[in-house]
């Protein structure tokens with residue numbers, strides 16, 4: 001059984017998309033990041049960076065004690081290895097998936113996260129910051145659009161964890177100031193993934209999680225999310 005420490009955000013959706021695709025049994029452990037639950041000592045033992053998602057596999061690859069994994073890219077790689085699904089066996093092909101997975105966790109996610117922050121959540125509108133991250137978002141969309149030229153999915157003809165990592169970050173494209181019609185290959189890719197049954201199930205599940213706060217207006221949530229310093233020893 002996979003215990004999934006989760007909140008309905010882009011990084012959370014990546015993992016429910018995989019679990020729904022693979023048909024693995026899992027149990028959601030909500031981590032309400034607007035209420036500060038990411039700082040609970042028991043959660044920090046699993047995820048020392050106070051971020052979700054994280055998993056605990058009670059029946060882990062290799063056997064033995066339950067195994068915990070934090071960082072969405074590492075979780076996707078673990079689940080792909082465990083199930084033998086959504087990552088190619090061939091070394092060269094697998095490293096293409098790894099490249100784009102790292103591109104997502106190191107670039108697409110953080111940059112679009114800053115776009116969300118300065119466009120939607122920052123108390124003052126700072127044109128320099130907004131322009132910087134909207135421009136970077138546009139550049140990254142362009143990179144992905146080019147990669148998808150003549151390819152159904154990021155790694156080629158098969159749907160992989162690289163696609164699952166990138167898709168949830170494109171879902172809020174309007175709020176990021178993007179128009180999908182400007183990126184025709186990306187648009188086709190986006191619509192194909194959106195229409196998969198597993199994607200629909202993952203997003204339907206997200207809607208059942210109660211207590212989601214609006215970071216633009218909820219003062220308590222803003223304090224937890226945007227007022228962080230070093231963790232106490």
Ligand SMILES: N[C@@H](CCC(=O)N[C@@H](CS)C(=O)NCC(=O)O)C(=O)O
Nearest residue numbers: 009011033050051052053071072225
């Ligand atoms: N690099 C991490 C990022 C995870 C992340 O930023 N999660 C956010 C929600 S999308 C979170 O847990 N935020 C809680 C906080 O900021 O304290 C990953 O890919 O798993």
